[in-house]
Amino acid sequence: MSLMNVLARAEAVAAGRAVPAATVRHRRIAERPLVLVPLTTAGEAGAPLGAMVGTDRAEPTLLVVPQPLDRELRFAFFAGLAAAVLPVVDAYADEVETEPATKNREEVEVCADAPQIVVPNSAALDYVRLLGRSTRYLRTVEDPDAPHPVPVPVPLLGRWLTHYAERARTPGSSLLVAMTELLTRHWATGQSAMEDQHLGALLGWIDPPDGLDGGSAAARAQTGRGPDGLLLSPPAGPATDPVFDNRVLAPALERYDAARSAGATGPMRVAEADVRRLVASQLRPTWDDVWHGVDLLRALPEGAHVEERWKRDRWSFTGHRDRLRAGEPPQPRRDDAVTAAQKLAGRETAQARLYAQEALDDPLVMAARRLAGEAFTGTVLSVEMTWSEGRRPMPRPLLTLTTPDLPQADPATRAYRALPGAKSAQTAEVVSLTPAPGVPAQRGAGGAPAEGPSAAGGGPAAADVPPAAGPAPAAEPQSGPLWQVVVRLTGGMGTGKTPREGSVPEPGDRVTFTLFAHDQRGGPALPEAEATPWTHGGPPQARETAVPEAPDTATAEDFL
Amino acid sequence: MSTTHHTLRERLAALRGPGTAPRPLDARALAALAANPGCRRRALMDAAGVDKGAVAEALGAPARFGQSRFAFSRGHAFEARVKADGCAELLRLLGAEGARAQVPDLAAAGPEGRTARTRLALAEAPRGGWTLLDHPLLAVEVAGSTVFLEPDAVAVAPDGSWTVVEIKSFPILDGAADAMKVGAAARQAAVYVLALDAVEAGRARSAILLVCPKDFSNLPTAESVDVRKQLAVTRRQLARLTRIEEIAAALPEAVTFDPAAPRPELTAAVDAVPAAYAPECLSSCELAFHCRARAREADAVDALGRALRSDLGDLTTLASVRAASCSTAPTADPAVAALRRAAALRAEALAAATGGPA
Numbered sequence: 001m002s003l004m005n006v007l008a009r010a011e012a013v014a015a016g017r018a019v020p021a022a023t024v025r026h027r028r029i030a031e032r033p034l035v036l037v038p039l040t041t042a043g044e045a046g047a048p049l050g051a052m053v054g055t056d057r058a059e060p061t062l063l064v065v066p067q068p069l070d071r072e073l074r075f076a077f078f079a080g081l082a083a084a085v086l087p088v089v090d091a092y093a094d095e096v097e098t099e100p101a102t103k104n105r106e107e108v109e110v111c112a113d114a115p116q117i118v119v120p121n122s123a124a125l126d127y128v129r130l131l132g133r134s135t136r137y138l139r140t141v142e143d144p145d146a147p148h149p150v151p152v153p154v155p156l157l158g159r160w161l162t163h164y165a166e167r168a169r170t171p172g173s174s175l176l177v178a179m180t181e182l183l184t185r186h187w188a189t190g191q192s193a194m195e196d197q198h199l200g201a202l203l204g205w206i207d208p209p210d211g212l213d214g215g216s217a218a219a220r221a222q223t224g225r226g227p228d229g230l231l232l233s234p235p236a237g238p239a240t241d242p243v244f245d246n247r248v249l250a251p252a253l254e255r256y257d258a259a260r261s262a263g264a265t266g267p268m269r270v271a272e273a274d275v276r277r278l279v280a281s282q283l284r285p286t287w288d289d290v291w292h293g294v295d296l297l298r299a300l301p302e303g304a305h306v307e308e309r310w311k312r313d314r315w316s317f318t319g320h321r322d323r324l325r326a327g328e329p330p331q332p333r334r335d336d337a338v339t340a341a342q343k344l345a346g347r348e349t350a351q352a353r354l355y356a357q358e359a360l361d362d363p364l365v366m367a368a369r370r371l372a373g374e375a376f377t378g379t380v381l382s383v384e385m386t387w388s389e390g391r392r393p394m395p396r397p398l399l400t401l402t403t404p405d406l407p408q409a410d411p412a413t414r415a416y417r418a419l420p421g422a423k424s425a426q427t428a429e430v431v432s433l434t435p436a437p438g439v440p441a442q443r444g445a446g447g448a449p450a451e452g453p454s455a456a457g458g459g460p461a462a463a464d465v466p467p468a469a470g471p472a473p474a475a476e477p478q479s480g481p482l483w484q485v486v487v488r489l490t491g492g493m494g495t496g497k498t499p500r501e502g503s504v505p506e507p508g509d510r511v512t513f514t515l516f517a518h519d520q521r522g523g524p525a526l527p528e529a530e531a532t533p534w535t536h537g538g539p540p541q542a543r544e545t546a547v548p549e550a551p552d553t554a555t556a557e558d559f560l
Numbered sequence: 561m562s563t564t565h566h567t568l569r570e571r572l573a574a575l576r577g578p579g580t581a582p583r584p585l586d587a588r589a590l591a592a593l594a595a596n597p598g599c600r601r602r603a604l605m606d607a608a609g610v611d612k613g614a615v616a617e618a619l620g621a622p623a624r625f626g627q628s629r630f631a632f633s634r635g636h637a638f639e640a641r642v643k644a645d646g647c648a649e650l651l652r653l654l655g656a657e658g659a660r661a662q663v664p665d666l667a668a669a670g671p672e673g674r675t676a677r678t679r680l681a682l683a684e685a686p687r688g689g690w691t692l693l694d695h696p697l698l699a700v701e702v703a704g705s706t707v708f709l710e711p712d713a714v715a716v717a718p719d720g721s722w723t724v725v726e727i728k729s730f731p732i733l734d735g736a737a738d739a740m741k742v743g744a745a746a747r748q749a750a751v752y753v754l755a756l757d758a759v760e761a762g763r764a765r766s767a768i769l770l771v772c773p774k775d776f777s778n779l780p781t782a783e784s785v786d787v788r789k790q791l792a793v794t795r796r797q798l799a800r801l802t803r804i805e806e807i808a809a810a811l812p813e814a815v816t817f818d819p820a821a822p823r824p825e826l827t828a829a830v831d832a833v834p835a836a837y838a839p840e841c842l843s844s845c846e847l848a849f850h851c852r853a854r855a856r857e858a859d860a861v862d863a864l865g866r867a868l869r870s871d872l873g874d875l876t877t878l879a880s881v882r883a884a885s886c887s888t889a890p891t892a893d894p895a896v897a898a899l900r901r902a903a904a905l906r907a908e909a910l911a912a913a914t915g916g917p918a
Contacts, residue, residue, distance in 0.1 A: 007902050011882065013878050023909065023914075042634075043630050043632070043635060046776035193865060195842070215856070223621075223622070242628040242631075245629060250629055250630070368905075371901060553777065
């Protein structure tokens with residue numbers, strides 16, 4: 001946990017409610033997200049108990065398995081989920097826009113928008129992955145030899161859920177998101193990160209109901225029980241409250257089983273309705289919580305780079321749509337070496353991109369980077385024009401800045417500055433870093449930068465911090481010593497001998513340099529799958545001759 | 561040491577409350593204790609066999625967890641399946657398909673009797689063949705008191721080595737299982753290996769056999785899990801536990817954790833033993849909600865997480881953290897200087913966000 005986060009949590013405790021951890025929204029919230037709240041049967045890996053799903057908060061589709069250990073009922077659940085999810089997916093698949101050709105590729109189409117799935121927490125996100133795994137190899141009624149066939153769309157649902165769950169591993173993606181992760185990214189609560197995993201408690205801190213402070217609202221969500229002994233705010237799943245299981249659900253399931261084995265249709269219907277009502281009672285509060293979270297997030301302005309990342313999500317959606325249309329087999333249980341390496345490299349790039357973009361979009365994130373010495377904001381004292389040597393001298397202006405930040409930079413470290421209107425960042429290099437002369441005094445002779453900020457004159461209280469565009473060094477927030485940094489601009493000034501207008505700051509300007517790059521380049525190219533070296537398992541089987549992944553072995557008795 | 565109670569056992573029984581049966585400490589609890597060796601409250605109450613759940617209930621801060629009977633019956637059904645037909649499946653998973661194993665009867669009166677039977681069975685297991693001990697009972701000394709542990713099974717291989725078998729009902733899906741659950745199983749199994757080492761050092765293998773359902777079925781599959789790391793950690797943590805006698809001796813004579821005692825008395829008793837609360841306790845200790853409330857009352861930074869302390873140096877309360885962040889006096893404390901800087905940067909960023917162009 002960063003020091004900035006510790007401080008925010010301490011403030012949240014004092015304030016009695018959560019405080020901002022971001023000033024903009026760093027993830028896309030779709031106009032019509034598909035909310036999915038799954039519940040599972042305790043102790044069973046692949047036995048869902050029920051789910052609430054839909055794009056309309058007033059009318060969720062309720063799916064309940066009246067006996068989770070019955071294969072037919074489980075498959076009926078999968079069919080119901082497919083009927084709820086696939087039409088939403090299809091609605092986005094055909095609305096495309098055209099990407100113009102570039103020198104590397106031809107003109108292509110990309111879906112104009114993509115469906116977003118929102119689940120309550122990261123355990124539910126993992127459960128989506130599990131649902132995808134358990135359904136994508138199932139054999140359908142089209143297969144004459146299948147012992148226990150499922151309706152046709154079920155494996156297709158599995159492949160989409162698998163794709164979404166895989167995409168969710170890419171940092172900054174928004175196709176499939178967990179509400180707890182979204183909320184903890186944007187707010188800091190007065191409890192530990194572990195307790196933040198409880199959606200009800202988290203919302204209690206962020207938006208406590210009238211008459212309660214964050215701490216009491218969270219405590220009520222975590223442990224408050226009604227007169228029937230059940231939690232007022234049931235866990236957001238996918239696991240259910242054991243007390244609910246033992247006291248209420250188990251007897252209801254027994255009544256259902258008894259009626260079914262007695263062949264009594266009437267009592268069976270009654271028992272089934274009972275189970276539905278019980279499962280719905282556990283799902284509905286979480287359903288409402290997730291939409292509450294959606295409302296809270298929508299109130300934040302979207303970060304500048306979110307659209308760009310969402311476009312990558314759209315690409316991902318389009319790519320999977322194309323693979324399905326091309327009739328490719330379901331995703332393998334394990335990726336081959338080249339695919340795995342590509343995924344990993346892609347995620348590393350996405351992580352670095354997210355790291356940079358969030359800081360550029362959000363002063364609060366940039367503040368944390370500045371505290372860590374990975375960026376510095378300062379006021380330009382002077383600009384000295386110099387030029388590079390060589391046949392065509394290029395402008396290499398030297399900027400002298402004063403900054404309260406202590407960048408962790410040696411001379412010749414590369415630095416980057418966002419230029420308004422420019423496509424890429426302006427590059428620069430750090431020339432020197434010294435304590436600022438004269439301000440504030442008290443520094444001993446050995447005041448080397450490596451010592452870090454330490455004892456120095458008094459700063460104003462936090463509230464007196466001047467607005468961002470302080471004109472002179474004197475207006476800097478003085479909570480420590482000032483540093484003088486000399487930076488040489490090395491790019492982003494056009495091709496002429498005189499720098500392009502507006503590309504070199506003027507004395508008195510306030511500028512921010514980062515020590516991390518703003519754009520990410522992928523690493524070196526990986527070999528084609530066909531050229532996988534033997535050290536990594538050799539080339540995978542040719543696609544035409546490859547045997548499709550076998551379905552999971554079906555056992556005669558239903559073991560679950 | 562106390563003068564009225566002659567032995568530690570009597571003293572612990574008095575702490576538990578007259579007429580209360582001791583709650584045996586299991587490997588899971590021991591592993592949790594080893595994860596937080598600084599907690600004297602947990603150490604003493606576990607050693608005394610206090611029902612912490614009942615105490616928490618009586619204190620008005622009941623624990624959240626329990627086991628669903630679905631999970632319970634599934635676990636039992638799966639274990640029965642693994643051990644059916646003279647443990648045929650288990651032998652297959654141990655790599656001895658088709659072999660026959662002796663499964664000695666370990667029934668005896670009382671934990672001491674069962675422990676003795678287990679020792680005997682381990683000693684008598686013939687070389688050259690397989691012997692499987694179904695639910696043996698092992699004894700281990702923890703902080704000066706004896707704890708009895710019951711592994712799911714212990715296999716004696718033909719070469720005489722002992723393997724702890726841990727049967728769990730979470731699945732191994734496509735060759736991988738939930739890392740958290742495997743970690744918990746490994747810590748638990750490490751405690752059993754320690755207990756076997758107390759019988760005869762060096763005979764127990766440090767790789768345990770984890771038996772789980774395969775994929776979405778109920779068919780068992782197994783993986784060998786190396787628990788050397790967990791063993792080293794548990795051994796060191798258990799050795800670090802303050803001796804129970806010392807903790808007990810520091811308490812006033814009349815203290816009792818009897819859940820039937822009046823609440824103020826019980827609260828005072830519990831608070832008389834120092835605890836080391838961390839948010840991780842919430843998932844492993846019945847008393848955690850009580851301790852959390854106390855930590856919050858004390859405004860302790862620990863309530864927000866263990867990792868925080870490293871950044872904060874001497875600052876142990878949240879009020880002191882906030883005070884440091886807006887203090888202005890010269891300081892030599894790097895934690896205070898960093899907090900000040902963080903507060904200034906945070907305020908500047910928030911002001912820029914609200915005052916800047918929307």
